[in-house]
Amino acid sequence: MLNQLTLVRDGDGYVVGSPGTAAYVEVPEIGARIIEWLQQGASVAEAGRRAEELAGEPVDVADFLTVLAGEGLLSGSGDDGRIDGTRRQRAGTLLFGRVAWGLYAVLALAVPVLLVAVAGLRPTYRDAFPFTTQLLNILAVSGLGMLAVAAHEGAHVLATAALGLPSRLSVSRRLYFLTFQADLTRLWSVPRRARYGPLLAGLAWDAVVLAGALAAQELLAPGSVAARLLRALVLLQFTAILAQAMVFVRTDVYALLVNATGCKTLWATKGALLRRYLRRSTPADERQLADADPREVVWARRYLWLYVPGTAVALYYLATFVLPGLPHLVALCVAPIRADGLTTAAAWEGLAALTVAVIPSALALFGAIRGGWGVVRRVISARKSTRTSA
Template identity: 35%
Template sequence: MTTTPSPDFDRPVRLHPLTYLEEGEEVTVGRADIDSYGLFPPDGAELLRRLEAGTPPNAAARWYTEQYGEQLDMAEFLEVLEELELVVRDGEQVAAPTGPVRWQRLGAAVFSPAAWAVYGVLVAAALVAMVRQPDLAPHYQNLFFTHSSLVLLTLGIVLGQVPWILLHEAAHALAGRRLGLNSTLSINRRFYYVVFVTALDGLVAVPRRKRYLPMLAGMITDVLVISALTLGAAVLPDGSGATGVLRRLLLSMAFAVVLRLVWQFYFFLRTDLYYLAITVLGCNDLQTTARQMLRNRLMRLLRMPGRVVDESGWGERDRQVARWYSWLMPAGYVFLTVTLLTAAIPTGIRLTEVAVHKLGTDFSPANVADVLTFLVLNFWEPVLAAYLALRAWRRGRTKAPATTAKETAHAAG
């Protein structure tokens, strides 16, 4: 590549305050105020430091050639910086240094040594209670805490999980804010599941050893919720009265949390354990690399080389792990598809049969409302998941795929 002379390249480039994190053979560079980051090779990061120090682009390009013995396309490099929003545009103010984020002190308190001691006692007490009263241990029969109303049963199973789901995501957010990171909460889809997602983009600029707690905070909270619900049920007498129903409701919610905890092991759906695994393995975007690797294998098998994805943007570690993960990932989807066909759909059919039978025996307004509400509460998730999938498919058809910041930074460096 050659450097294109330009009068503007003899003037310094204004950059926003940047953060640098060196790990292995890559450097994460970006803006903490908007969580925009890119991966650069060490020579690219050094070049960026020179630009940030006020060296004009042409002078920085000459320095790069002298230092590394290669020509650099400075126009392309600056284009990468603009895509990452690192360059101060005309009329734009330089970003102010980021200060303490909201709830940072609360995050520090929630994950302090004293708090961990309390959490340990809580879990130990719950385990002791389960040993003394075996009926407190998680069991699928705990889900059916009442048979008097379909709606009451479904509200306990479905809507009763909403506070614990939000608490799970809040734990992720607080663990991140403890490190001074911003977070956002959104609703998304994983195959045929609807999920809440906490985005902590700033984790890429945090040393790897500090990323584990924000990733595991949600699962840790799930364990604490199960323990607290179990202890709450332990102090209530079992029976047909209100306290008995409350006891069974607490155990029902506890078992549902156990199911969500097990769901985290479906790491190919990009669960908490997936992000933990790629951090431990030193990967950056394993899921995308594995998908593209599978696509390329298929296209080559079908002798369609024109549809093979460019592999130059893959990180070396992602490429190594994807060689075996790309086979494990579709196996997981096959397992979930089989589960959908053999368990989820038959269960849905059975629930519909139960509702129709109940409706046929009693057509009173109260019973009709009970049955219809029951059906809505049971089938809203697959319907919403289908809608999100359709919307994503339509957006994919109307928008051209964009090069990711990570791929661009690698290419420019």
């Protein structure tokens, strides 16, 4: 299993991991040297002797290997997780090679130029209603939105595959927003500079789709169904690109920030620091801050200036638009079903809209509320325990 481990220098230490199990930990340089010696065929005793010479004191190599095993680095089926030679990697290399990135850069620059120069191409809120029937609007916009998000996350997967690393898609949420999520854990197997491509791939693909939708409008008859759907897609992609600036919900821009700063526990450190400021920190929070690199704490403090106002805006949007609008949306979908049962086209449209748009949103909202309440309960419990022990 040791031969499968990857070693990547990151700051003052090394990230060691197993692409086969997607388990990664940071080790000091002496740990990296031990792994290299063992991979080259040295025995545990020989690696210990070399480590003692390098460190100037005895080093327990067996205990170090036990720690790696406890982190899941020495388990697995023997497959290193790479996918060389597969169609996915070939597609990733084609779509995210140097030539492709050059094209994406040109299109990304062309989009704002077009939107500024041609007023008729700029999206408006009216583009969210391509049909006269509200339920059809829900279905169309929801369907286009989910397809666009799937394409965005699929771009991450393919760009990661171009590096010979696997990824996968899953359905998750950010705050109360339902979304697809690409697992990019195995990017820890490559140097930090090589991670930018997979992290930027989603935004690049958003720009490509937006540019294509803007250009395709010129080929369609104004007012046609296809043209109206393209306008809806333009609005969705424009909004999606702007939404990536919402770093307080760990968007692609957040991932780029983490990669650029070299932070490894920014989100956890930020949370611990915020609870300390609110005088609600737990023993685990204090351990997190004590163990964190001072540079990480500095960046967490800076990140709070983005996180706190951003979360406040998101909660305001939730209270002002989402919560009041959801019951109305449900009533709109259910009304034709109550009136005629599932015997009319309108009733079936309502059921489809309820399935596609309302139910996933309600589930994501419920999950966000449950998660938030869980955090509140843990903080209250920790505070009670602290007072009791005192």
